[in-house]
Amino acid sequence: MDKYDHKKAHKKLFAPGAKDFSLVEVPAFNYLAVDGHGDPNVSAQYVDALAALYSVSHAAKFASKTSLGRDYVVAPLEGLWWAQDMTDFVSRDKDRWAWTMMICQPHWITTEIIEESVAKAAAKKDLPALARLRHMELVEGSCLQILHLGSYDDAGPTLDRMHNSYMPANNLSFNGKHHEIYLSDPRRTAPEKLKTILRQPVRKLRQESAPVGDPP
Structure with a gap:
């Protein structure tokens, strides 16, 4: 049985360079998601969210393999991040x-499979974030992205360059929440070797039409 791999099926979206920003078109994808607030380094809410996401994702993978005969690699963790003041x-x-x-989640994972997987995950252990878990579609469209190498805390200068230099210079504005895709497992990877895709949905700003002819 061949395993479906989301990263390989959408190679262009998962292979940005680490030097220059690239513009990509991101289609609609289905996700399991949990919302929260606060510093992920110290938040129990964040730990609970990841536990619920991985437990249900692995249960859905098992259901797909046994019931549908379709196996796949569980996709990497991703995050949307924002603040009332983006500075x-x-x-x-x-x-x-x-x-x-x-x-x-692969496109064939239905709401029914997710509901069954939530029930199975809940039966195995206490997962406080299950009550906040949802199955959603995300449509981002045009996005800027770049590969960040190193600690998550060191991404600030790259984001500053994206937000305050590259986007204004290319007549782009924000069109969605900051998006990160975690290609490395921080439990097994040194901070300086972490690989993270930094992605920002964007749209072109309207340009004022140039005046035609001489003023009256």
Whole structure:
């Protein structure tokens, strides 16, 4: 049985360079998601969210393999991050952050499979975030992205360059929440070797039409 791999099926979206920003078109994807708020380094809410996401994602993978004969690699953890004042995000003032942690699901994973997987996960252990877990579609469209190498806390300068230099210079504005895709397991990877895709949905700003002819 061949395993479906989300990263390989959408190679262009998972292979940005680490030097220059690239513009990609991101189609609609289905996710399991849990919302929360606060510093992920010290938040029990964040730990609970990840436990629920991984437990249900692995249960859904098992159901797909046994019931549908379709096996796949569980997709990497992703996160949407924002703050009421986005300068708090660039400055890494994490207590002010809000977040949605997510794991992408193959298109054939139905709501019914998710509901069954939630029930199975709940039967195995206490998962407080299960009550906050939802199955959602995310449509981002045009996005800027770049590969960040190193500690999550060191992403500030790259985000500052994206938000305050590259986007204004290319007539782009924000069109969605900051998106991170975690390609490395922080439990097994040194901070300086972590690989994270930094993605920002964008839209072109309207340009004023140039005047035609001489003024009256």
